[in-house]
Amino acid sequence: MNNIFKDPRIKPEIQAGLEKIHFTKPTEVQEKVIPVLLTHKNAVVQAVTGSGKTHAYLVPVLNEIDTTKEYVQAIITAPSRELAEQLYQVARQLRDASGLNISIAHFAGGTDRERQLKKLENRKPQLVIATPGRLYDFVQKKNFAIDHVKAFIIDEADMTLDMGFLENIDYVAKRLPKDTLFAAFSATIPVKLSNFLRKYMDHPEQIVIGSKTIIAPTIKNDLIDIGSKNRKKILYQLLTMGQPYLALVFANTKQKVDELTEFLQNQGMKVAKIHGGITERQRKRTLREVENGQFQYVVATDLAARGLDINGVSLVINYEIPRDLEFVIHRIGRTGRNGLSGHAVTLIREEEMDRIEELEKMGLHFDFVEIKNGELVPRKHYHRRNNRKAKNHKIDTKLNGYVKKEKRKRKPGYKKKIKRAIQEDKMQKRKLEQRHEVRKAKRLRKRRRDRGR
Ligand code: AMP
Secondary structure: OOOOHHHOOOOHHHHHHHHHOOOOOOOHHHHHHHHHOOOOOOEEEEOOOOOOOOHHHHHHHHHOOOOOOOOOEEEEOOOOOHHHHHHHHHHHHHHHHHOOOOOOOEEEEOOHHHHHHHHHHHHHOOOEEEHHHHHHHHHOOOOOOOOOOEEEEEEOHHHHHOOHHHHHHHHHHHHHOOEEEEEEEEOOOOHHHHHHHHHOOOEEEEEEEOOHHHHOOOOEEEEEOOOOOHHHHHHHHHHHOOOOOOOOEOOOOHHHHHHHHHHHOOOOOEEEEEEOOOHHHHHHHHHHHHHHOOOEEEOOOOHHOOOOOOOOOOOEOOOOOOOOOOOHHHHHHHOHHOOOOOOEEEEEEEEEEEEEEEHOOOOOOOOOEEEEOEEEEOOOOOOHHHHHHHHHHHHHHHHHHHHHHHHOOOOHHHHHHHHHHHHHHHHHEEEEEEEEHHHHHHHHHHHHHHHHO
């Protein structure tokens, strides 16, 4: 396959910039998405953070900008301040490496609105990176014109939906020129989201980056049943038995993060913490310090599970399982990035085994381990799990039957039968997934309604 980074439609400056930041080989999502966006075709891309999706849109977007025209030509949205900030830094890095004179602005809620407005008066940006709320605010007040926008990218679209920002996006999207290029990037594509996107995209290119990216194959994903043991003690053992380069411990609540941080600090460990109760400024400082290698341990809520790119995480510990199971995948995805090996350990009690089964259905594979003599070793006996395996076998007998028969005597059409059975199985799964999405959306709506009361 030709290297898409060398495509002659990409400006030589950007090609050189990519080389300068050592992006020589495109990732799968870049290989698939860049040519689509270069030909100005809308796209809905299912890809997780860590796949390289940011550059899959940044390259074509920067390429699109006419540096001689001083008006907004492209908009990228990200659902949280942190994500928008990170995206801004990444965009600046590629712009600077390319040496292109592109003006990029970063608008996010919570940041100084007046200062941003002042900047806007001085020079209109060519690329706007914004959270949906602030974007809506500026567009509504006509702080900048959007009638020359050529590309509109929604990053982390499912999170944008979950956070209730689609209305803001809708307001802006409706007012964009008819021929604007639309693209949405999302880890999952819930039904509600695809319905929304259909409003703006007529037959978009649907690109799914293989389910193998659910977690990187380089991650060893372990599971420990803590039984009646003390969870904190196990955490301490896990953190101290190897020498993790950087360990990220996830807990479900701010209180739990505070509690664990204090516990570990009392054991003499240098621990940083990240959660929503800490001011953004402090969070940023902590992230910088972590980045500089000042901490070996970070305890965090799911605020750090999505999007935030903390380099060098060698160990992720799920101290407890989050209510929303998808976050397990995001959490684990913080390690094993960029082809490096990673390790994740999830702590559970037996009664949570059903949730692990659900995760397995989503495509996660766990290795069952226990701590013995200060080491993690495969756990041999686990009755429930063994039973479960037997149960799973039963579910699959339909497929197994076809395969077995095929070995004994080759009936005509056996391949078709297997295919059909697999297809049916897949459809069933898809239906279940869709039902799950609809329920989740309903729950969210209800929660929002209740909150509004
Ligand atoms: P993303 O999924 O966009 O957050 O990217 C994940 C990580 O991969 C980031 O740290 C990127 O800098 C890095 N990355 C993305 N594309 C490439 C590439 N083609 N070559 C090397 N690193 C990459």
